[in-house]
Amino acid sequence: MRPPRLHLGNWFGVLPFFVFSSLFLIGPTLILAYRSFEGLEGGLTLDNYRQLASPGVISAYGMSIRISLTTAILGGLFGFLLAWAVSLGRLPGPLRSTTTTFSGVASNFAGVPLAAAFIFTLGRVGVVTRLVESFGFDPYESGFSLYSFTGLSLVYLFFQIPLMVLVMLPALDGLKRDWREAAENLGATPGQYWRHVALPVLMPSILGTMILLFGNSFGAHATAYALTGGMFNLATLLIGQQISGDVLHNPGLGYAVAMGMVIIMALSILIYSILQRRSERWLG
């Protein structure tokens, strides 16, 4: 055996990791944070943050928040139901592994191909749009558009639902059979069991994952960009328009919008991990 090393020597083992993370994750974020306090003519100022209250920025944030809330709630609901159906709902076993693998695929199938798939399905000349038209109903005449709040939400659900399924399945597996049997022995109906035992135990996990979904949708850029060509009022798209756009060009404001976004994402991940830890007490 070698003699025990100096305590300081231990740090060399993790040095590359910290250097690399500083160069490519922490450093770039810190420089944006710093530049977000810089005015158009240089000098430190809060102007960029004051401009966050301008109508354009507020409406972009508003749209991002609306879409994220909607897809977090709907994605959470349908994801939970699907996870429940394949885990406790007595469906044939293979459906569960198919659902798991498919959820892995769909939750990573975001971006350009996802946008393209929905354009071919529900775009102006999409296959389903045409099909519905052939029954004498034109969805685009009746106010539907893929390139709107509704359309974008519909597309986002394609990666939101599977993420919910992937996180909820282990949680549902954590429900102990004893609890159900104990409840039944005490004369509880299945409804009462769910209301008073299962749902309260699952609630932190459900809420936490829905907050995770919120962040997941809030930070999504590629799908929205590919679907709308970047011409949609969304916080992620606004960053690009302000920093590298020709029409709107105010990098400082773009950096401030970006910082606002990082703060919202950090909060959602933080709340998620707190709630997840709480639920592990019961379900771990």
Next chain:
Amino acid sequence: MTISAAPLPRAAEPPAAEAPAKGNRFSSWMIFLVVGIYFLLPLAATFYWSLRAEKGKLGFEAYRRLFSDTGFLPAFSESIVNAVAAITLSLLIIVPTAYWVRLRMPKLRPVVEFITLLPFVIPAVVLVFGIIRLYGRPPLLLTATYDSSRVLLVCVYAALSFPYMFRSVDNGLRAMDVRSLTEAALSLGANWVTILRDVIFPNLRVAVLSGALLTFAIVIGEFTIALFMAQHTLGPYMANLTRSKVYEPSAMAIVAFAITWAAMGMIAYISRERKHR
């Protein structure tokens, strides 16, 4: 955002629960079908569209055109090289770090774990502008040429893979006796590089595969960062295609879906194999 695997078949409930069980099964099927239709419809529609490139008949013309498009193969191969480079780089950083944290610095673990989760906190569109701001001008000018930008892109992708890579490597390390293996190797006179290369890594091969495949699936079609760094990879190519062609994009979407499916299918297969062993 991990992939949980392997179905656990549940034993049948006691007969007392027979009556509600039927209702249960019906509603499960309903949920499964409704959600299933939502997921299959866009895929089916896209596939159908991709078969219609030739007037009057169904065929694979769109795929032929896609593969013979002059832009496709260069973008595709560039993305593959980037993905493999990012995975390798990520492994070179994460394996020693996770090993060292487990062996010598368990107290540092929450810090390391927190940093590996940063890609979930910093959206890609924010990170890329931070990168451009930091490396787009002296003294750290790296975006001056296409190739140096590409190196930068690979580094960013490696950083993006940290959440997946750290978790799968750490899970792999948990499954082996790191301390005994290290002490045995040290007493045989091995140095740290030898230990990592010949003792730890071979035992991790299966564990890192899932992290590597997940990274591959994410990086291969990555769009946002490649777009703003003006890289000619698959993501921006696909976006261009969607704007300029009618049938090829549908074939492209199906191919992209197949690639993602292949990666995820392999992960599911590997983890199932491991559970059964």
